[in-house]
Amino acid sequence: MSEARAEIAERRRISIIWLVPLVALVLGIGMVLYTFVSQGPLITIVFADAEGIEAGNTKIKVLNVEVGLVESAKLGDDLSKVVVKARIDKAAAPLLREGTQFWVVRPRIGTQGVSGLGTLLSGGYIQLAPGTGEPGVRSFEGLEEPPITPAGTPGLQLSLLSERAGSVSSGDPILYKGFRIGRVESAELDLESQGIRYSAFITAPYDALVTSNTRFWNASGISVSASADGVAVDTAALETLLIGGVAMGLPEGIEPGTPVAPGESFELYASFASVNERPYKRSLQYVVRFPQSVRGLRPGAPVEYRGVRLGRVERLLLREQALEGLTGQGMPIPVLIRVEPGRLELPDTKKGMEELAQAVEIGVGHGLRATLATGSLITGSLYVSLDFYPDERPAEMGSFAGHATIPSITTGLAGMEQKVSLLLDRLNALPLDATLDRAGQALASLNRVLDAPDTRALPASLEATLGELRETLDSVSAESALQTRLLQTIDELDRTLASLRGLLGTLEQQPNALFFNREAVEDPQPPAGSP
Amino acid sequence: MSAFPAGTAAAAGLACCHICRKLAPQALRRCPRCGGSLHLRKPESLQRTLALVLTAALLYLPANLWPIMTTSQLGHSTENTIVGGIVLLMHHGSYPIAAVIFVASVLVPISKLFALSWLCWSILRHHPASHRERTQLYRATELVGKWSMTDVFVVAILVALIQLGGLLRVTAGAAAVAFGGVVIVTMLAAESFDPRLIWDQLETVDE
DSSP: OHHHHHHHHHHHOOOGGGHHHHHHHHHHHHHHHHHHHTOOOEEEEEESOOTTOOTTTOEEEETTEEEEEEEEEEEOTTSSSEEEEEEEOGGGGGGOBTTOEEEEEOOEEETTEEEOTTHHHHOOEEEEEOOSSOBOOOEEEEESSOOSSOTTOSEEEEEEEESSOTTOOTTOEEEETTEEEEEEEEEEEETTTTEEEEEEEEETTGGGGOBTTOEEEEOOSEEEEEETTEEEEEEOOHHHHHHOOEEEEOOTTOOOOOBOOTTOEEEEESSHHHHHHSOOSOOEEEEEEESSOOTTOOTTOEEEETTEEEEEEEEEOHHHHHHHOOOSSOOOEEEEEEEOGGGGTOOSSHHHHHHHHHHHHHHHHTTEEEEEEESOTTTOOEEEEEEEOTTSOOOOOEEETTEEEEOBOOOHHHHHHHHHHHHHHHHHHSOHHHHHHHHHHHHHHHHHHHHSHHHHHHHHHHHHHHHHHHHHHHHTSTTSHHHHHHHHHHHHHHHHHHHHHHHHHHHHHOGGGGTSOOOOOOOOOOOTTOO | OOSSOBTSTTTTTEEEOTTTOOEEEGGGOBOTTTOOBOOSSOTTHHHHHHHHHHHHHHHHHHHHHSOSEEEEETTEEEEEOHHHHHHHHHHTTOHHHHHHHHIIIIIHHHHHHHHHHHHHHHHHTTOOOOHHHHHHHHHHHHHHHTTTTHHHHHHHHHHHHOBOTTSEEEEEOHHHHHHHHHHHHHHHHHHHOOTHHHHHTSSBOOO
């Protein structure tokens, strides 16, 4: 009986040992729940290449701190990209924002030094650079190259446009007075404008240096140029000489202007010289049609007004001339010139342009003309000179290929040449032959006159006449009778005049002397009592 | 009818002391020689065994899912689970070591858990399986149980040996603790299992 009771008790009693698996289960479920709850987001990064990425092994790091792990790396749906799925720690989830960048860190050797050497042995990892946009983004495009400037760096992003790629490439420094203030981030060919578009980043606090009038130019290499101004050699810092770079600054005498917004576009000039050639943004374009040789006139040649630089020659408009039709009557050469209001200390604005345009229009009415002048006798280079020629007939501005034209005249060497040839033409036109003929006839008739007998007798009668003339002259000489008599007559006349003077004196003192006798006048006496 | 086969000590009401092995009447409750408590069979043997087997099974999950070993190589760390380590060893061509680890870390614990579960289940359900087979199974369980700590030893030795600073370093992972737990709990489960229960269902003491 006791056994039976014991058996029932054993069956009914639930041992305390069941707490052990219960605790294990609760702990296990708790851990699973905790893991699930604390699990960070799963993100998708699309890479062009999976080099160095290993599912379950490649880390995602920020500032060399691990914040995630790649869970899978598979080909995308179109089999042309690698889709990497990675689990990011919950604590690092706020880093996933609009503009967050990912790239694979691999060993790299470039002009900026060697980087990522640690990954040679440890294998690559994915670097995360947090963006600044809206949080909550879960899908990203991976970068092929590490960004020159990590996202979120304070500074200013700019676009530089250049006609040619030149020696500037991504990673090159941007220098201000030779000091590095930023970097060229990327370069791409802009299909629309057929130019190179560089993305540049100026790091804070130097971004304040960039203003609306700032100019950027290619500072790499050595530039040697010969122009109407002579020969110029330009070099930059040695570093930029070796690896290239972009310099930044203000052209001489230009105000800094206003601060610029991020993403602003600037022109990248080919050299510092070209910055100074075109330091102004606003310009007017005119066409001058020269009826003479433009040999030596190159694009870029100066346009001057009485020696003051106004602008530059852009190009010859031969194509436009061809479109207008070749007349076959000695067409003038149309030259496009650019005139900048800023050079005349006018504001570099629309208003300045209008002012200058008005001045030119009035000036043309008062004899403003364009001429080709010789800049250098050695190189033979020409420039366009504007000046007033008040003697010119008044003219009006015309229009050619959409540009206003400034009338031209020819002066200088070319003008002289023209005048000399005009003079020669006139000389040529004189009736020299006829004149000579007539002169010959005149000489012949003169000959005849001289040969006549009367003419021959002329010297003899001339001699007789001269003899008589001598005799006459002899008769009036000092010893002749005529002379003696003449002297006597003159003496008498003298005496007569002396007595007449006495009479005149008497008359003056006593006008009535003509009618009364002279009165005796007493001698004057000195008054008595005087000391 | 007695719960115990006729002709056994239990049927006669005699129990064996757990400590000094003296055979004494169970009615005494205390061993007359050493004072230890007397039981005919280990108390709650099946419940304890089953509970511990369940605990071991639960612990076996993290032991396999978590990394058992972390290898840091030049700042780049690799985590390996038990199965992952075996696969890695096979990739490297170390088949014998892979086999040893597989047997010690996967085969032995699992077979032990299954064996104990099946023994308990067959006793509870009065399964008509041959008691001889069950006895052999129990012996095999006892035999392999001695080797189940191999994997923990491997990790412990590697962690102790491979410490080259930043160059190469091996650290034990969370799974090592869980796996140690599995081994200990299965040992306790095997300990709390009373093999005499296998034979209690025999009608008579034959042979």
